[in-house]
Amino acid sequence: MDKKIEKKRFNKKTILMLVGGAIFVGLVAYGYSLSLNKVYKADPDKITINKVLYGDFEDVVLLNTSVVPLTSVIVSSPEGGTVAEIFTENGASVVKGTPLLRITNPNALSNYTSSETSIIEQINQLRKLRLDLEQNQRVMSQDMMEIENSLRTASRKYKIDSVLFSKKVITLQEFNISSQDYEYYQGRKKILREAVKQENQSRTMQLKQIDFSIGRMNESLETIRQNIENMTIKAPVAGRLSSYDPVTGKSYNANEMLGKIDVLQGYKLQAGVDEYYINRVKEGQSANCEFNGKTYRLTVKKVIPEVTAGQFQIELTFDGASPEGLRRGLSLQVKLTLSDNSKSLLLAQGQFFQSTGGSWAFVIKDGKATKRNIKIGRKNHLYYEVLEGLQKNEEVITSSYDQFNQYDIIEVSK
Structure with a gap:
């Protein structure tokens, strides 16, 4: 009898086809992964690798x-001008008041001279007014002396005539004349005394104003003379001259720095x-x-x-x-x-920070370095403080990432 032969589900040919397909899919997948993860082969001699440490972070x-002097005083001229003479060189030790240089400014000097002349004229006028007030006081004093003398004479005559009139030695008309003279000089003395009082009050106020004005004008005059004197620049303090390099004929603006004096x-x-x-x-x-x-x-x-x-x-x-x-x-x-x-994870400083800003780094494992997000805290002259993303003894590429910044994986060949 004929037997029905069952057909095998997987023959040799089918198996080979399946294996080949699997290999093809694997190759495709590997190639796709390579396309996603760019790989850079780095020479370990050209990169710097450091381990993450745990220890004291010295902040x-x-x-x-x-080194600079504790105190330095700027030397400048209150008035602009041109350097005419130089008396001292840079680096010299000076005492307060030592002449350093002299500047010239014809326009300013002319203005100062005119102002000085004008102020002197005003002071002379005020002094003349003061003399006039004093002269007026002497005149009124003389008038008062004359009236008081006349009053004393009239008073004596009035007293004598009163006695004579009571004894009927003189007539009423004669008595009335001496009485009228006495009353007249009494009235004149009273009026003049009031006038002298008012004049004294007015003169006192005017003299105070004159003295005040003369004082202010003398201050202005002193300022002008000081400004003229200041055209010779002098050391404001004792010390050593520095940053001082004037040139004869060079012009400087008002208050422009000419140099410094370092107080030692x-x-x-x-x-x-x-x-x-x-x-x-x-x-x-x-x-x-x-x-x-x-x-x-x-x-x-x-x-x-x-x-x-x-x-x-x-x-x-x-x-x-x-x-x-x-x-x-x-x-x-x-x-x-x-x-x-403070105790912290520590990572040696390196150029990688300039490339990543400390937000990520290449961490090495099994000869390959991959990107990992990290968090950097403080830094000192040796280390960064690691807050997140790294563990003790992990290895990190800390040199510059400029050559492989765009890669995802770094193969560190031995």
């Missing part, structure tokens, strides 16, 4: 500072600080520096918040006397403490 910033009473430090720290640097913070093998403590004395070329300026003063041997223009490295130390 400090290193500053390159310049100690030094302070000036530094430019990266604008990254502008909200963290404050007056009163502590710092320290080394000089000639010794460590000195300092304090932030002034913070100038204006940012120029990515930096703002601060001034630091020594806690105590300035170190011996310190000189203007020296450079010192200062360690400025922003806050107390």
